[in-house]
Amino acid sequence: MQTNFTAEQLADPHVATSEKILRKCVHCGFCTATCPTYVTLGNELDSPRGRIYLIKDMLENGRPADAEVVTHIDRCLSCLACTTTCPSGVDYMHLVDHARVHIEETYKRPFWNRLTRNVLAAVLPYPGRFRLALKAAALGRPFAGLLKRVKVLEPFGAMLELAPRTLPKASDSARPGTHPAAGPRRGRVAILSGCAQPVLKPEINEATIRLLTRLGVEVVAPAGEVCCGSLVHHMGREAQALEAARRNVDVWLGEVEKGGLDAIIITASGCGTTIKDYGFMLRLDPAYADKAARVSALAKDVTEYLSTLDLPQQEARGLTVAYHSACSMQHGQKITMVPKTLLKKAGFVVRDPAEGHLCCGSAGTYNILQSEISAKLKARKVKNIEATKPDLIATGNIGCITQIVTGTAIPILHTVELLDWAYGGKKPAMLS
Numbered sequence: 001m002q003t004n005f006t007a008e009q010l011a012d013p014h015v016a017t018s019e020k021i022l023r024k025c026v027h028c029g030f031c032t033a034t035c036p037t038y039v040t041l042g043n044e045l046d047s048p049r050g051r052i053y054l055i056k057d058m059l060e061n062g063r064p065a066d067a068e069v070v071t072h073i074d075r076c077l078s079c080l081a082c083t084t085t086c087p088s089g090v091d092y093m094h095l096v097d098h099a100r101v102h103i104e105e106t107y108k109r110p111f112w113n114r115l116t117r118n119v120l121a122a123v124l125p126y127p128g129r130f131r132l133a134l135k136a137a138a139l140g141r142p143f144a145g146l147l148k149r150v151k152v153l154e155p156f157g158a159m160l161e162l163a164p165r166t167l168p169k170a171s172d173s174a175r176p177g178t179h180p181a182a183g184p185r186r187g188r189v190a191i192l193s194g195c196a197q198p199v200l201k202p203e204i205n206e207a208t209i210r211l212l213t214r215l216g217v218e219v220v221a222p223a224g225e226v227c228c229g230s231l232v233h234h235m236g237r238e239a240q241a242l243e244a245a246r247r248n249v250d251v252w253l254g255e256v257e258k259g260g261l262d263a264i265i266i267t268a269s270g271c272g273t274t275i276k277d278y279g280f281m282l283r284l285d286p287a288y289a290d291k292a293a294r295v296s297a298l299a300k301d302v303t304e305y306l307s308t309l310d311l312p313q314q315e316a317r318g319l320t321v322a323y324h325s326a327c328s329m330q331h332g333q334k335i336t337m338v339p340k341t342l343l344k345k346a347g348f349v350v351r352d353p354a355e356g357h358l359c360c361g362s363a364g365t366y367n368i369l370q371s372e373i374s375a376k377l378k379a380r381k382v383k384n385i386e387a388t389k390p391d392l393i394a395t396g397n398i399g400c401i402t403q404i405v406t407g408t409a410i411p412i413l414h415t416v417e418l419l420d421w422a423y424g425g426k427k428p429a430m431l432s
């Protein structure tokens with residue numbers, strides 16, 4: 001694509017990066033067919049190609065964001081299906097990230113939208129606040145339907161609907177400390193505790209720690225770690241996201257110095273995609289660029305790391321698992337076969353639902369801020385999953401679990417919970 005940025009504009013490294021990305025797009029439109037919002041809404045401006053044009057026009061003309069651009073960028077799930085499809089290698093992720101920061105800096109959102117986003121940014125990344133908010137949501141749940149009928153209050157209704165009816169107790173797995181390897185040590189890793197996941201489903205990191213320590217890997221949960229920054233990053237709140245990234249870089253490299261780390265294990269693929277991008281996010285910070293790149297290189301999804309441990313083939317368990325590949329797993333991190341191979345080795349029959357490339361509609365805060373589109377995508381996803389007639393659903397991202405569980409009665413678990421069970425751990429409570 002031809003671009004017309006001035007030399008002065010290109011002196012801004014963010015604009016220079018976006019210009020390079022824009023130039024790679026050849027307008028072919030292949031990406032539209034796999035874009036969930038285009039497939040759902042049928043509007044070119046809600047397709048990757050349409051959004052690329054909007055972003056190009058806004059940046060090239062040095063214009064503040066307007067309501068039209070904001071509408072169509074807000075509708076983007078950042079699912080990155082377009083990057084998997086694109087034959088030209090257009091790095092849409094960094095382009096839309098830049099557009100979101102530009103929107104945040106130049107556009108004043110309507111009051112209720114601003115309030116909702118401020119609440120989400122102030123609550124979700126902090127487990128203590130999030131737990132309190134979920135308890136309060138239990139009281140507000142009867143009003144969810146009422147709130148959803150008032151357009152500006154719809155996101156609050158969606159939040160109440162998504163809040164689980166009961167909350168698990170706070171788990172030791174989220175507390176800083178070292179979990180020693182059982183038997184001779186063959187590795188040492190740090191585990192990301194996360195923000196929402198330990199509140200909603202501490203079983204995931206508990207299963208990870210049990211499995212890894214049984215396999216001879218020491219697991220450390222470092223003190224001082226914060227939310228990976230993904231939630232605010234996708235809202236365009238770059239200062240908050242970079243601050244979180246810097247803190248985590250310091251914490252993890254501190255652990256590297258103390259005892260060495262083979263990997264930073266991440267059990268939520270949404271967080272994994274962001275941490276693997278820390279090197280890019282902090283590339284312009286001379287004090288952190290190299291350190292962040294080192295951290296990104298150490299970041300591994302738990303299934304990626306497990307695949308290096310050569311787990312033995314287990315006997316068939318007589319259970320069929322529909323594997324839902326989170327967008328951040330398949331498109332963000334390009335991890336497609338590894339979780340399924342591990343599940344098959346663990347003795348499960350694995351099925352791939354149709355339209356596996358399409359997002360379930362969770363996408364961070366999307367199911368709160370864009371609840372109508374999200375509900376359509378969820379219904380489509382659940383229909384495809386149920387068509388495989390599985391006993392269970394497995395996935396590698398807490399956001400997808402929270403979303404899909406509200407649409408089906410089939411139990412949904414994190415892949416690592418099934419692997420822990422298959423290799424000597426306890427049966428997941430949900431299946432007992």
Ligand code: SF4
Nearest residue numbers: 035076077079080082
């Ligand atoms: S990230 Fe997903 S929703 Fe956004 S343009 Fe790409 S395919 Fe469409």
Ligand code: SF4
Nearest residue numbers: 025026028029031086
């Ligand atoms: S598939 Fe790639 S090159 Fe083609 S329109 Fe989409 S982003 Fe541009």
